[in-house]
Amino acid sequence: MNSLRVxxxxxxxxxxxxxxxxxxxxxxxxxxxxxxxxxxxxxNVATALGxxxxxxxxxxxxxxxxxxxxxxxxxxxxxxxxDIVRRFGGAAPDDVHVLKMAMPAHADEGCLCSAHATVSAxxxxxxxxxxxxxxxxxxxxxxxxxxGTTRHVDALLLVVEPYYRSxxxxxxxxxxxxxxxxxxxxxxxxxxxxxxxxxxxxEYCTRHGLTLLGELPWSTEVLDADKAEIPVIDYDPSGPVVxxxxxxxxxxxxxxx
Numbered sequence: 001m002n003s004l005r006v007x008x009x010x011x012x013x014x015x016x017x018x019x020x021x022x023x024x025x026x027x028x029x030x031x032x033x034x035x036x037x038x039x040x041x042x043x044n045v046a047t048a049l050g051x052x053x054x055x056x057x058x059x060x061x062x063x064x065x066x067x068x069x070x071x072x073x074x075x076x077x078x079x080x081x082x083d084i085v086r087r088f089g090g091a092a093p094d095d096v097h098v099l100k101m102a103m104p105a106h107a108d109e110g111c112l113c114s115a116h117a118t119v120s121a122x123x124x125x126x127x128x129x130x131x132x133x134x135x136x137x138x139x140x141x142x143x144x145x146x147x148g149t150t151r152h153v154d155a156l157l158l159v160v161e162p163y164y165r166s167x168x169x170x171x172x173x174x175x176x177x178x179x180x181x182x183x184x185x186x187x188x189x190x191x192x193x194x195x196x197x198x199x200x201x202x203e204y205c206t207r208h209g210l211t212l213l214g215e216l217p218w219s220t221e222v223l224d225a226d227k228a229e230i231p232v233i234d235y236d237p238s239g240p241v242v243x244x245x246x247x248x249x250x251x252x253x254x255x256x257x
Contacts, residue, residue: 002131003256004253004256005123005154006023006133007135007155008136008137008156008157008159009159009173011160011161014159014191015161015190016140016159017045020048021231022232024036024096025050025093026242026245027135028094030253033132033133034135035081035096035099035126037099037136038099039136040101049098050092050093059089059098059100060088061101066084066121067114067118123150123153136150148180150182154182154184157213158173158188158210160188162197162198171210174210183255184211186212187211189216192218214247214248
């Protein structure tokens with residue numbers, strides 16, 4: 001399989017990090033090299049992947065100086081992707097690598113333009129790697145889209161809960177994504193408690209021309225796993241949420257051969 005680059009977006013609390021981390025480990029178990037980039041200024045992916053809190057906090061954010069401008073004026077990495085992963089990445093279970101986007105260390109520091117440029121250049125260069133899956137876990141903001149940070153991904157997953165404000169967030173993000181060269185933009189319905197929840201999201205997607213890529217059920221095991229600080233893939237490996245994410249993984253695998 002060639003490289004596959006996936007970004008996960010949506011309203012705060014929709015379940016982006018749980019989805020990103022579970023997808024990452026499932027892909028890794030299929031024999032892929034997996035790189036997860038935490039694009040949230042309040043990072044949580046490392047612990048969601050199963051790295052203990054002390055080691056997760058020790059992972060250093062990607063420094064601003066990794067990018068230069070190439071002859072076309074685009075942001076480009078100064079060194080190979082895997083060299084960066086080895087220098088700044090953390091090691092998660094199933095041999096998943098995790099990187100953190102640079103974040104503000106102090107108040108009133110200004111914009112994160114260079115941090116976004118670094119992630120964009122990283123995703124661009126990952127395309128050259130064989131058998132590599134990269135997953136970008138986004139913060140609950142359209143900034144990654146408005147800055148074009150996600151322009152190099154192959155698929156953008158919009159995680160939606162079954163209520164109106166979550167629907168509207170996905171619709172606005174889909175409109176921004178349509179202005180970028182992202183081949184696949186789709187909705188992942190999460191926390192479905194009933195057939196009515198699933199029907200409401202499916203109807204909304206049809207009405208607004210959105211593609212429904214996957215459905216994940218409500219599960220108390222996800223909450224229990226979070227309280228226990230254990231990834232749901234370890235806490236409830238044969239449960240319905242992991243099974244649903246595995247089905248989504250299979251669908252994403254068909255995007256690029």
